[in-house]
Amino acid sequence: QVQLVESGGGLVKPGGSLRLSCAASGFTFSDYYMSWIRQAPGKGLEWVSYISSSGSTIYYADSVKGRFTISRDNAKNSLYLQMNSLRAEDTAVYYCARDVGRFDPWGQGTLVTVSS
Amino acid sequence: NFMLTQPHSVSESPGKTVTISCTRSSGSIASNYVQWYQQRPGSSPTTVIYEDNQRPSGVPDRFSGSIDSSSNSASLTISGLKTEDEADYYCQSYDSSTPWVFGGGTKLTVL
Numbered sequence: 104q105v106q107l108v109e110s111g112g113g114l115v116k117p118g119g120s121l122r123l124s125c126a127a128s129g130f131t132f133s134d135y136y137m138s139w140i141r142q143a144p145g146k147g148l149e150w151v152s153y154i155s156s157s158g159s160t161i162y163y164a165d166s167v168k169g170r171f172t173i174s175r176d177n178a179k180n181s182l183y184l185q186m187n188s189l190r191a192e193d194t195a196v197y198y199c200a201r202d203v204g205r206f207d208p209w210g211q212g213t214l215v216t217v218s219s
Numbered sequence: 220n221f222m223l224t225q226p227h228s229v230s231e232s233p234g235k236t237v238t239i240s241c242t243r244s245s246g247s248i249a250s251n252y253v254q255w256y257q258q259r260p261g262s263s264p265t266t267v268i269y270e271d272n273q274r275p276s277g278v279p280d281r282f283s284g285s286i287d288s289s290s291n292s293a294s295l296t297i298s299g300l301k302t303e304d305e306a307d308y309y310c311q312s313y314d315s316s317t318p319w320v321f322g323g324g325t326k327l328t329v330l
Contacts, residue, residue, distance in 0.1 A: 138319065148256075148264065148309050150319035162318050198263060204270065205254040206311075209263040 105129040105208055107199050112213030119189050119217070125182040125199030125210055133157075133177035136202035139184050140209070141195035149195075152184065153202065167193075189217045221245045223310050223322035230328040235300050239325045241310030242292040249286055251312050253293040258324075259306045267308075268295060297327075305329045 111123040123139070139151040152173040153162045161173055172185040182199050194217045200206035222244040231237040241253065253271050256264035266275050268284035271293065281301075286293045293312075297304055310322040 140319075147307075147324040148258075148311075148321040150321060153318060204252065205266050206256070206264070207266045207269075207275070209265070211263055 107208060107210035109197060109199055109210045109213040112197065112215045114216045114218065115189055116219050117190060117217055120187045121189065121215060123184040123197055123213060127180045132180040137175065137182045138200050138202050138206060139173060140198045140200055143195040191217050193217050220317045221320060223312060223320055225310060225322040225325045228326040230330055231300055233300050233302060233329055236296060236298040237300060237327065239295045239308055240292050241322050246314055248291045248293055249288050251314050253286060254311045255284055255295045256309045257306045264309065300329050302329050
């Protein structure tokens with residue numbers, strides 16, 4: 104079945120870096136756009152970044168532009184999010200999701216905590 | 220950029236019908252599709268409505284979506300409420316300059 108599994112979350116100090124990964128299975132990964140979406144504790148959903156199927160088109164939310172970098176490796180069926188200059192307000196569960204005009208499916212999420 | 224505004228919470232009794240609204244701040248609600256996601260506690264979101272009023276397979280027909288251009292809003296209606304419908308619901312849309320905007324979410328309590 105279609106599955107997305109995130110990894111790479113953890114505790115990091117303000118100003119630090121972290122790289123999230125999302126492993127895809129059950130579908131032809133290279134055919135699909137992908138996005139990262141985050142959810143701060145007890146808060147709503149916030150779209151973070153998008154990448155086209157080939158990786159040629161990328162968008163970022165203003166809140167992460169210049170600090171986060173999305174990428175993908177279609178040979179490895181994997182999506183990545185490199186997060187630099189992390190701030191306390193980046194603390195959230197980060198989900199990867201397949202973008203088919205809607206986000207479907209979503210992974211189980213990986214928690215990123217930015218704290219000293 | 221535009222925003223999507225939802226009520227923070229709604230509550231209704233089992234068996235009743237509830238409607239959750241999602242109002243677009245600028246631009247026409249009809250210009251871009253609206254999706255609705257359900258997020259049960261401790262789980263990832265799942266789609267209950269896409270393209271304004273389409274239900275994914277497996278979503279019961281108790282869930283329906285609509286848009287109203289006069290109020291520039293979208294609505295999610297759940298009829299025959301069940302306790303399992305208790306969850307947070309998020310609307311989502313987009314436009315050419317604002318990719319992928321989510322509403323703030325509505326907590327549905329079925330009591």
